Amino acid sequence: xxxxxxxxxxVDYDNIEIGVKSTLRRxxxxxxxxxxxxxxxxxxxxxxxxxxxxxxxxxxxxAENAVQMVQRLPSPRGDKNGADINLALxxxxxxxxxxxxxxxxxxxxxxxFIPLVNKLKAYGKTIYIVGGKAFTxxxxxxxxxxxxxxxxxxxxxxxxxxxxxxxxxxRDSAPRGSDPAPRGGDAPAPAAQQQQAHAQTQGGGYRRxxxxxxxxxxxxxxxxxxxxxxxxxxxxxQLGLLKSTMKQLDPSFNERSYGASAFSEFIDRMKSAGYIQxxxxxxxxxxxxxxxxxxxxxxxxHRKDDALPLxxxxxxxxxxxxxxxxxxxTVAGWMGKIHxxxxxxxxxxxxxxxxxNFAQDNFMVRMEPDEQRGMxxxxxxxxxxxxxxxxxxxxxxxxxxxxxxxxxxxxxAEESYSIASPAAEAAPVAEEEEIKPSTxxxxxxxxxxxxxxxxxxxxxxASVRRPRARKPVE
Numbered sequence: 400x401x402x403x404x405x406x407x408x409x410v411d412y413d414n415i416e417i418g419v420k421s422t423l424r425r426x427x428x429x430x431x432x433x434x435x436x437x438x439x440x441x442x443x444x445x446x447x448x449x450x451x452x453x454x455x456x457x458x459x460x461x462a463e464n465a466v467q468m469v470q471r472l473p474s475p476r477g478d479k480n481g482a483d484i485n486l487a488l489x490x491x492x493x494x495x496x497x498x499x500x501x502x503x504x505x506x507x508x509x510x511x512f513i514p515l516v517n518k519l520k521a522y523g524k525t526i527y528i529v530g531g532k533a534f535t536x537x538x539x540x541x542x543x544x545x546x547x548x549x550x551x552x553x554x555x556x557x558x559x560x561x562x563x564x565x566x567x568x569x570r571d572s573a574p575r576g577s578d579p580a581p582r583g584g585d586a587p588a589p590a591a592q593q594q595q596a597h598a599q600t601q602g603g604g605y606r607r608x609x610x611x612x613x614x615x616x617x618x619x620x621x622x623x624x625x626x627x628x629x630x631x632x633x634x635x636x637q638l639g640l641l642k643s644t645m646k647q648l649d650p651s652f653n654e655r656s657y658g659a660s661a662f663s664e665f666i667d668r669m670k671s672a673g674y675i676q677x678x679x680x681x682x683x684x685x686x687x688x689x690x691x692x693x694x695x696x697x698x699x700x701h702r703k704d705d706a707l708p709l710x711x712x713x714x715x716x717x718x719x720x721x722x723x724x725x726x727x728x729t730v731a732g733w734m735g736k737i738h739x740x741x742x743x744x745x746x747x748x749x750x751x752x753x754x755x756n757f758a759q760d761n762f763m764v765r766m767e768p769d770e771q772r773g774m775x776x777x778x779x780x781x782x783x784x785x786x787x788x789x790x791x792x793x794x795x796x797x798x799x800x801x802x803x804x805x806x807x808x809x810x811x812a813e814e815s816y817s818i819a820s821p822a823a824e825a826a827p828v829a830e831e832e833e834i835k836p837s838t839x840x841x842x843x844x845x846x847x848x849x850x851x852x853x854x855x856x857x858x859x860x861a862s863v864r865r866p867r868a869r870k871p872v873e
Contacts, residue, residue, distance in 0.1 A: 404440025404502045404525060407493055408433065409486050410466065411507035412449035412457065418508050418534040419549060421768035422752050427457070429464055429506075431552040432529040436504050439527070439545075443500060446489060448482035487515045494522055501525060508535030516542055532651075533752035534768065537760045540651040550749070551655040553609040610749035612658030615668050617747050621649055622669070626688050636686045638662060656749060703757055706746040710758055713737050714782055724767070727752050727774040 410429065419427045429447070436442055445466040451458055461468050469489075471482045486505075493500055503519055505512055508530035516526050516539070528535070528543040532550055540546040625644040629636045642662045645652050659665035666686065669675045676687045713733050714721070731751040734741055748754040752774055758764045765777040 402501065405443045405500050406436055406440045406502040406504050406527070407444040407490070407497075407500045408436060408442055408446070408466075408504045408506065409490055410445075410447035411482055411486060411505070411509060411512075412447050412454065413482060414507045414509045415530065415549075416449075416454075416457070417768045418531050421773050422531055422533040422750075423550070423553075424773075429460055429466060431549070432504075432506050432547065433464055435529070435547050435552055436527065440502055444493065444497075446486075448486050483509065483511050487512070490515060490519065494519060494524060502527065504529060506530065508539070510536035510539050513539055513542060520544075528650075533750055533756055533774070534766070535756070537651075537757055541649075543650050545646055546651040546653075548651070548653060548656070550610055551653050609655075611744075613656055613744055613747065613749060615657050615665070615672055615674070617744070618652075618657060618665075618669075619674060621645055621652060622675070623688060624648060626686065638666060638684055638686070641686055701746045703746050703748070706741075706743070706748075706754060707758060707761060707763060709738050709741060710734065710754070711763060711782070714763070714778060718778060718782065721776065721778055724775040724777045726772050727755055727766075727776055730755065730776050 412427075416427045419425055433442065433445070445464070446469055447461055447466045448469045448471050449457070450471050451468050458468065469485065471485060490503060490505075494503070501523070502525040504527040505516070506529040513536075516528070519526055520542075526543040527545050527547060528539055529547045530539075530549060532540075532548045535546070535548075622641075622645065625641055625648060626636050628644055628648070629640060634640060654660075654662050654665035657665055657668065659668060666675070666677070666684070670677055674689060676689055677684045678687060679685050713730070716737065717725075717730075717733050734751070743749075743751060743754050746754070748757070755764055755766060755774065755776060759766050759779065762779045762781045764779045764782075767775045767777070769775050
């Protein structure tokens with residue numbers, strides 16, 4: 400009999416709140432992830448970390464859901480990771496002191512929790528991560544036991560304009576120093592217009608609902624891989640085993656991403672598409688992959704990495720326009736203008752922000768959430784030019800008739816001038832002024848040269864410490 404899950408929930412409120420607000424244009428509702436976790440086990444503890452003096456509207460909903468609010472004290476030097484440290488310490492303490500807790504749910508999209516996730520998994524705990532696909536690190540999604548996307552928890556598809564609407568600033572759609580119409584003509588292609596219209600529904604002051612579902616063909620590589628694993632194990636591929644195997648191979652898999660409310664509905668859609676065959680009676684179905692189904696879907700779906708070169712080309716063209724950052728909607732418009740036939744769903748992305756999040760994990764862009772502009776995109780480390788290396792100083796040339804000792808003394812004198820006292824710097828000048836009146840024009844040049852050389856030797860000798868002679872031992 401499978402052990403009952405006793406789940407402890409830890410909410411990094413600052414991270415999840417600004418992530419949901421900047422990508423979905425919604426206020427974070429803690430009841431949605433809590434209801435999803437109740438389907439997987441019993442919630443025995445709930446903690447949320449934030450500076451609650453600045454989060455007064457959220458205090459009420461936390462109290463209504465019986466979430467214990469942990470006050471994060473701000474630091475004078477900044478408290479960016481203050482909640483992360485407190486959350487990690489409390490989670491590890493609970494893992495050691497409460498043996499009945501065998502599952503942990505972290506509601507956050509911060510990749511800083513990857514060491515905590517790996518440590519809890521090493522102690523045999525089941526890890527759930529709840530966050531948005533558009534701002535949760537893909538590395539964090541793939542290293543937990545199950546990733547629950549916040550977008551899949553939304554129930555409405557209606558986009559409503561709130562009272563306080565933000566209108567993004569109009570910017571020139573053509574890159575600086577480039578042809579205003581890269582693909583010919585002034586009007587963008589119809590596909591580019593659809594992309595820009597889709598970007599407008601995603602941005603600014605619109606409250607967004609659940610993203611548009613993916614085609615079931617996108618899930619065929621994962622289904623084929625899971626069926627191969629079950630076949631090697633010698634196990635009949637029933638519905639429950641197939642879903643658990645798919646979750647094990649890809650923790651971010653969710654049938655709701657494909658428009659299905661349950662896994663059985665997802666299987667029915669794949670059967671209707673002619674990809675699989677069902678055998679047996681209802682409730683004990685076994686799945687069989689039809690011959691040629693994988694080959695038929697290989698051309699329809701692409702790997703996620705295949706979309707990165709297309710984005711790199713767009714960022715190279717508009718790199719000057721991204722010096723101060725650009726909104727995700729602006730980058731989506733650029734993408735539709737340069738690549739009119741680009742369809743992010745073919746690469747397995749429901750939203751353009753999700754695609755940018757994947758590019759951030761590959762160091763191509765850097766994303767910062769902003770409540771007014773939404774997700775702001777900057778060039779990543781891969782595309783940011785590195786600082787030029789300093790040029791080596793040219794070698795000092797020997798003056799005509801000057802010896803190596805004089806050149807060395809002059810170099811030491813130049814270095815010692817920066818640390819010499821004002822009295823030491825004034826001494827050679829005074830000596831030069833005393834000699835200058837007693838010489839003629841030709842003699843003045845000779846005495847001036849001799850004075851500078853003598854002063855350089857004196858300064859060099861003063862800047863070098865000589866070791867004190869030791870007395871012989873009798």
